[in-house]
Amino acid sequence: MTLILDHVTKTYTDGPNRFNALDEVSLEVKSGEFIAIVGPSGSGKSTMLSIAGALLSPTSGNVLLAGENITGLSSKEITKRRLEKIGFVFQAAHLVPYLKVKDQLNIIQVLAKKRVKHGSDLLTHFGLQHRLNNYPNELSGGQRQRVAIARALMNDPQIILADEPTASLDSKRGQDVVKLLAGEIKDRNKAGIMVTHDERVLSYADRIVTIRDGKIVKD
Structure with a gap:
């Protein structure tokens, strides 16, 4: 599997209160598979995508990218893996508003400190x-x-993560x-995950995963 979430929990503390935005979530996504994550607002979808994207x-739990457990890596190493393996x-x-279209892609190779010629x-x-x-504009x-x-494809990543990619588009352009x-x-x-509320685009997914109250309820 290209991406594995293994019994992942994300806990937040608000004063004396603690709550799990994610609660023992496990998910596997293989290369060439496009998964849609759906669920009500506040269910944990964006938290799940953020953890998948490092x-x-x-x-608690583990995140494996291309067989490597990145959970215990330093922030510097995680940033490096994110630049190398994940597209958003x-x-x-x-x-970037002041960059021309061609330079929107070129900035990725600058950040990754490597030359890529296919922009x-x-x-x-x-x-x-x-x-x-x-x-x-x-x-x-x-x-x-x-x-x-x-x-997102500029550095030939292994994983593509999309967060509500149709939110700012009309129906036709979104599809x-x-x-x-x-x-x-x-x-x-690539392995692909899309978080969406847009039911019109679910037919393009290979699998639909429903999350509610921080748990996967249908897979």
Whole structure:
């Protein structure tokens, strides 16, 4: 398996009170598989995605990326693994407003401290070759999300994590973006997880996992 959450719990403390945002959650995602995580607001979906993406550490349990247990690594090593192995697509594209489209991808190789030469190829693949010198405010919402997907693939990660990728898009553009994302995960043999409230895009997932009150209730 490319990604394994093994009995992961995330506990928060609010004064004398403690509550589990995640409670003994286990999930396995293999390469080429695209999973949708669904559930009501406050159920733990975003916490689960953040732990899968090494943005949060679990209170207990383990996270394995490509067979490596990253739970006990230093923050420096976790940051390195995140840059090397994980690509993120967020609700809004979160593009840097003062960078041109081509530079949105180039900044990833700067952060990762390695040269990657296929940025323009990725943008051409996504039909954005005529937008290389545009700024984010000159793009449509769907175009911005396509740039975000290209950026997530820039370092050829093993895992793609998408947090409500259709939230800022209309129905047609939302479905187009998720269809594109699902296809890239299949074609490039990545492990993919998408958190969504959008039932219209669930048909593109290989598996739907429901989470409620910090627990997986249907898998």
